[in-house]
Amino acid sequence: MTQAQTAASSGRLSLATILAFACTSLPLSALAIAISVYLPRYFASHIGVELAVVGAVFATVRAIDIPLDPALGMLMDRTRTRWGRYRVWTVIGAPILMLALLMLFQAPAGSGKLYLMGWLLIMYLGTSILSLSHSAWAATLATKYHERSRIFGVMTAVGVLGSVLVLVIPIVLEQRGMTDAQGVQAMGWFIIGLTPIAVGLVVWRTPERITVDVGAKHFNLSDYWALISRPNMIRILLADLCLSLGPGWMAALYLFYFKDARGFSTGQANILLAVYILAGFAGAPSVGWLANKISKHRAVMVTTTGYSIMLMLVGILPQGDLLFATPAMFMAGFLAAGFGVMTRAITADIGDEVRLEGGKERIGLIYALTVLTGKVAGAFSIFLTFTVLARVGYNAKEGALNTPTAIHNLELAYLIGPIVFVMLGGACFIGYKLDAKNHAEVRRQLDERDALYDEAAIIESIAAEPGNVIADKG
Known part of the structure; x- marks a missing residue:
């Protein structure tokens, strides 16, 4: 048996296939950094939109966007074309x-x-389409328990590369004397140029197999409720x-915290953020x-505990000391990278459980x-933190001076929320x-059922050809 056949029989994908497929993570991860860290501050500080208004707009958009993801997910699951479902x-x-x-x-x-x-x-419409199709495609591309940890780990690592590349842009531009606003604008051009290249490579190099649906054809509200009320789905x-x-x-709160509370310059804060993100590559x-080694859910508990410890350590290190802050930020980023890897891999496993029982x-x-919960979290975090800081007298304008009380509240908001x-x-x-x-065991039953339906489809196709007759052995 050849190495390729051995890999196929074991359900193990080649590294080249995984790396090509992971390319969508490059622009998506770069965008996640730009949107969460830089764009709100860009509109508040450079464009001139009030801080509380920026937070309210992000929260409102997320609220409007909430019904979009389930609708897109159902449309994707029902799509069947000659070019694939998620492609x-x-x-x-x-x-x-x-x-x-x-x-x-x-x-x-x-x-x-x-x-x-x-x-x-x-923007969130485009992001939702890309991220949903990528994750769902990954779940059908890798079907084994351990293989899913591998593919989502590589996807996250490749995404780290995109995040680091976009973070380098403002650092380099600052050294050349350009403003923070020009750095943010350059980030946007970088992501715009990267997107068609990454997506084109994924579509060209990645295979896709459409799974067989059995059972009822329609998905009504009772089915929707049954899905979200499953214990593992709730978890x-x-x-x-x-x-x-x-x-x-x-x-x-990252830039506000590291500049005003920890005493770092914008360039130093960007370097620490790059260290945090780059650590995810490992x-x-x-x-x-x-x-x-220990199962996915236990790995989640290990990483969350370690991450919280690292955040507390950052808060007690000497202010403005890049040497001390770098190792702590590296470890925090190292552990945080595991959150998305594990939750997406666990979600794929739960998806198999749902398909076995429901047939679709x-x-x-x-x-x-799960994307919807992320959007709710993103909106809530920006709205709550920006609103609280505005009410305690924190001023986000460029060159503004803040009181010690406002800085202290900034520190509390930055540390307590994430840890809890x-x-x-x-x-x-x-x-x-x-x-x-x-x-x-779930996969064994799914594979047996899929094989039966694939065989039935082949027999039906042969019987439909003129001149072919399949005898009834009954």
């Missing part, structure tokens, strides 16, 4: 995202809340909400390896629900049962 949606999402990014990152001076709100909605949705809210909270596959592919919808929610996210997996052994 088509990947192609659709790219130009939508690129247009919105152009309008946001090159926003004219004086743009108001309606301008920000409208283009944010379009993953709550965990994903908390594990998105903690880092999202941190990201919203952290994501390492956590995937750990999950294959619902992985697009399931990922849509991240630890709650890890606690959601206490008592979780869908480990490698139980998932292997």
Whole structure:
């Protein structure tokens, strides 16, 4: 048996296939950094939109956007074309995202809340299409328990590369004497240029197999409720909400905290953020390896605990000392990279469980629900933190002076929120049962059923050809 045949029989994908497929993570991860850390501050400080208004707009857009992801997920799951199911949606999402990014990152001076709100909605539409199709495609590409830890680990590591590349831009431009605003605008151009290249490579190089649907053809409200009320679905949705809210909270306040509370310059803060993100390049596959040793849900609990400890350490280190802060930020980023790896891999396992019992592919919808929790977390973190800081007298304008009380409240908001929610996210997996052994049984039953339906489809196709007759052995 050849090496390729051995890999195929074991369900193991080649590294080249995984790396090509992971390319969508490059622009998506770069965008996540730009949107969560830089764009809100860009509109508040450079464009001139009031701080509380920026937070309210992001929250409003997320609220409007909430029904979009489940609808997209259901549409994707029902899509069947000669080019595939999720591949088509990947192609659709790219130009939508690129247009919105152009309008946001090159926003004219004086743009108001309606301008920000409208283009944010379009941007999140494109982002949702790309991220949902990518995650759902990954779940059908890798079907084995351990292989999913591997593919999502590589996807996250590749995403780290995109994040680091976009973070280098403002650092380099600052050294050349350009403003913070020019750095943010350059970020936008970088992501716009990267998106078609990454998506084109994924569509060209990645195979896709459409799974067989059995059972009822329609998906009504009672089915929807039955899906989200499953114990494992409740676990993953709550965990994903908390594990998105903690880092999202941190990201919203990152530059304010490190500049005003910790005494770092913008360039130093960007270097530390780059260290934090770059650590995920090692952290994501390492956590995937750990999950294959102790199981995915236990790996989540280990990483959340370690992450919280690192955040507390950052808060007590000497102010403005890059040498001391760098190792702590590296370890925090190393551990945080495991959050997304594990929750997406666990979600894929739960999707198999749902398909076995319901007969239909619902992985697009399931990922849509987890994306929805991330959006709710992102909106809540920006709205809450920006609103609180504005009310305690914190001034976000460029060159503004803040009182010691405002700085102290900034420190509390930055540290307490992420630690509390991240630890709650890890606690959601206490008592979780869908480990490698139980998932292997789920996959065995799915593979047997899929093989039967594939065989039936082949026989039906042969019988439909003129002149062919298949005898009834009964």
